[in-house]
Amino acid sequence: SQQGEEDPQALSIQEGENATMNCSYKTSINNLQWYRQNSGRGLVHLILIRSNEREKHSGRLRVTLDTSKKSSSLLITASRAADTASYFCATGRGGSQGNLIFGKGTKLSVKP
């Protein structure tokens, strides 16, 4: 069963603009992760935020987490054509298994 649901499903912006993607989930989590997938490739980990954290930055990426609303957002600032990809959120419950549950993804297109 899907845990995370990304919104929007698709997003098209111009180079230099900011891109914001949202993720909602249903059950309690230990951490939330964001991944990027370029066409025809595997997923690449971008950032992990723990349930006791509210905001995290990595380069042009900013992730927020609101556990009371069961939601997270990924902001990519000053987008580049190379950011064109699908972005997935994945929730983890921690523990020795630590299985992730992935959402359906947001397809981002950045036009030069």
Add this chain to the structure above:
Amino acid sequence: NAGVTQTPKFQVLKTGQSMTLQCAQDMNHEYMSWYRQDPGMGLRLIHYSVGAGITDQGEVPNGYNVSRSTTEDFPLRLLSAAPSQTSVYFCASRPQTGGNQPQHFGDGTRLSIL
């Protein structure tokens, strides 16, 4: 460091055939997993392993078998291929030091069942 390597990259099978998708990692990760990715469905967990000799079912295990005889390898077997198993299959690994670790993915195997 190759990371996670999946073979083959593409495969076409006939209904009823069996095959094994290979996955190998060279990072000494204890946790390994298999996902399938279908259009509009995101990734769904098929099977996973927390160490050599230990495997368990994920969300969609039916029609698939796994084994983990070494830390490095985690093959996925399709017993009798069905058209519903047409998908892109991804293998991933991470250290077993708890669930707060990112997963490393291979580039996938694109499988078509006719």
